[in-house]
Amino acid sequence: MHPAKPPIDIIRIDKRLLTNEHLSIKTKQIKLEPISSFSIDKNENELSKIHKHSSSSTPPTSVSYLPDGRIPTPPQPPKYSSINLKPTTPSLILETLDEVMSPQLQHYCISHPICVLRGISNVLKLDLGLFSTKSLVETQPDHQIEVRTQRQQASDENFDFTAMTIPLKNIWKCESSRSYTTIAKYAQYQAYSYNDMIKDDFNEPLLSSTNNLTNGTSKKNSTSCVRTIKFGTNVDLSDEKKWSIQLNELTKLPLFLRVQSAGNLLSHIGYTILGMNSVQLYMKVPGSRTPGHQENNNLCAININIGPGDCEWFGVDHQYWGVIHTLCEKNGVNYLTGSWWPILEDLYDAHVPVYRFIQKPGDLVFINTGCVHWVQAIGWCNNIAWNVGPLTYTQYYAAIERYEWNKLNSYKSIVPMIHLTWNIARNIRVSDSQLHELIKFILSQSLKYIQLTLKYLEEQFGSNIIIRKQLRTSNEPVHYCITCDYEVFNLLFVKEIDRKHVVRCLDCALQYDKQLENVVVLYQFILDDLKTIYDQFQLCYAPNMK
Template sequence: MYVDYVKRNFKPTSKELELLQSQELIELYENIQQKGGFIKYYSQQYNVFQCQDKQEFLDLFCKYLLNFELNTTNVDGQYLQRCAYVEFDRALDCFTESPEKWLKEQATLWSMPQDVVDKLNKGLFTFSDMAKHHKNHKIDIRAQNPFTDTIEAKESDFYQAFTMSIKQYKDYVEDPTSFFLNNTNYRKDRVYQAVNVDMENWKDEIQRLFDFFPKFFLINNGLKYLRQNCKGANVPEIYMRSANCWIGGQQDFQGLSQININHGPGDCLWTIIDAYYVDQLLNIMPDLYKKEGRWYVNITFFLENKIPVKQVIQKQGDIMIIGAGCFFQAKNIGNSIHTSFNFLMLDDFSMQQIFLRQIRNDNFKLWSVIAIRNLFLDIFIHEKLPILREYLTYFIDQELERQLSKSNPSQFKLFISSKDVLICTKCYKEIFIFFQFIKDWVIYCPDCFVDDEDVIYMKYNIMQLRCLIQADRIECSKFLCSNYVGDTTCKLKQQLKLKVQINPEPNNIIVESRQFLDEFIVGLNIESSNSHNQQNGASADQVFNDKQQHKKIQEKIAMMKLQHDKLKKPKKCEKYQDLKVIKYIQKTKQRILN
């Protein structure tokens, strides 16, 4: 049996040979083979190797028997690690405790009781229910080679292929034979995966997820400081997979933590590398970030290259929590539905991983899903995380040096409200400070600037921004803070709520709402743009259009003041006098135009 193989290829000690030939290990080995082999068995939530007295047997499997199973002498089983598990008796505590207290590992599997899973899925998260509620909803399909086991990213193995309705995809996973007979444009030697299914408007499904999910993942999520919702990040997305579909090797595209729920019915096999060891993989594969998501390998590849790796089977109802900066891949064992979204813990390690990933996105010219620079700024203002001072200083100096290095220095102007998330029209990168604004809302980042433009605009006054980053005390500001998507500690938002609230009546109108202020500031920006156009000889049509937009803003102000007058009671209220509203508007206008 395996003893001869070990003697022939290795040099075991006499004690190791004695253990290899013991009846106890022989029976254990046979039992493990019946359950799918050592890697699969060791990756399970409960097994004999959790006992301390089995450590010697575990060492033998890692050193010798894993090589025997895989018929190779190059595998070092010492690099095989176990995923962390949330035990059933700890699950209740995890629902009520902050993740910082119990989420200690970078790969954690949390199994929910079956009755909880049934309630979570009931009426919503099955193939039949999704086809019932969203049968005509169009989804993107990727056709894949189910037998891929290579680090080469080949177009024939993984590519964007088709668009289906959810009803069509349900028919495919439930009866592939009939589906291929009725849809001859699909190939039988491929498996089809529904990716990035947009569920932004699926209110029932999103509400169900948040009702069942630990509230601390929502309350303590740093993504609450996003200035706009981002699909797949703070808005869940659904993935539908048939057996043998795979997620190619990748990091989260922003380095964030990821939460994945398997609604079943089938299982999914995850392979995960902690963030600490991703650089080792990058050394082996220098083009790692250029082919993310388009290749899949057996776990043997990582063990042969001495990269610590974890593998875990995610069953129906299991929540897979993958830490910031981790590398992962997954392959379906059966048909399943998954929901996925991101989570940002407000700790130094998570921020470090996000920063490193952003630098790599910049170096490899990859699109950013989230405006990380703006997010870091907003978190720094409100959470005062010292590590973000270093990262923001780097981002600010990087942009300033790029501008000062130009042979033809341009004039800088503060132009647009900092609350806007701006993306370059050409390369789709986030715009942090400097940008070009061309008519019809064509916006370019510093890397895509047009040479003949003399004026460069700024989202922030760069000197004020540098002073703010170095300041010991930072206060909320209407020129920096935004109307964030989540409940944050922003004092400005709380002050506005108190300031604009009129006596509670069924049909009252908030005169000085944040939406109104945002629209008003946009109006002032248009007015500033008018002045710029006139100075630079803009066309008469352009000036006329801008004046028309400005006129609409003025009409809106007059309408809202009129509504306020109708609602105002005879009793004088100092907070909401017209004079104070007018003074506030004038003051805001003067600051922006200056």
């Protein structure tokens, strides 16, 4: 070890920027046996026994962080004898501060797949005008905004404009092209489009459903009238200096809805994940579409409509994501990476209940763990949104399950669950035994993998490989493997590519070069410190809450 050497300046680059020869993405294999044979009751001595008895001529297989060696799979639909396919969306009209601040409100939000809180902005006297287009232009006119160019359609239509056949048919795939502009320029577009559309649609209400679908096709015989629109999305409001007044206004919200709070998993990440533990803004004209998705790692989301126009929402309970996943595949679009707008009839045919509702200005939508949702603007409006992670077993399990599913699909988990779990163990006292057990299991799997990897390196490479200490700096983002996009926790396999130092996981480093030539291994935590955190993470008994 050479602790005196200057730190290696690792860069994070989009893997797509590298030439193909460096990249051969493979699907990770999870081996069942070693996982099920390892229970969380094993203490540190047992961990070291595993360490000693394992064969180290072959690299350790990547561990699963799902208990009992469960393999994540899209769930089968629940079997109910009768089912309401068009359920009423849970909503509350809040009138007093006591109601807004009561613990029952959080309980309500995390008991339904999706819900609307009306009146909350009034009760809290939230000045939503701070997020109006006028204020935004006054505050940061040159701030960057991502633009999605889309076709304006009724919310229950998604026509295939590439087909060139009449009548047009509805499809799931909904592609849009991406570009960038500034808040000031988008604001100008938003205002012009208002004048334009009001003039054009003088005698016709905007975007009312055409209701002329026959067997999923439209009687429309021309595409010439289809308007192209621009949706201003993912405006980053994370900078506390630039957006101090706006961000400060949101601290009026009750703790469980705030961007930051001790009880929010995402406040323990230690760095900013744009749009998750920071606020993002959306600027819309009628028809602006957010395609179907679940939040990153199935976390909850909060969305407030700033107005002046309305938004229309569609939401499906977490337990039906497997059905939607299958429908996506049938329709030739990837559930995780693709862009899709569900055909409602397909969902009803598959017995999937869909919540459908209008979000008025000032309404807060709470999207619970794993809820699949898609949104379309009815009028001209801005929205603000961020994620929260309630510290519950249900949320934690859904997050780690999606983490494993993402791994199987070589899809990046924006929430670094291993890093987060170590931070949670360090920072939080957990009194829910199920949650405690799950967190302890993840820690033990992580420790085991680190120990097996170190043993493998020692026995296979000995002094031929450099293992250096490079502790994490504060606010340092987590490292992801440049090849497979998997979170690389603690042991970073660093190699120089095109004069830049990039990080790989052990598997990809070995796949690239079995001899690990010119690879330096950096460790970011001292093993004994991790063992101490593991040992000290004990179930804490909450006072009896009768």
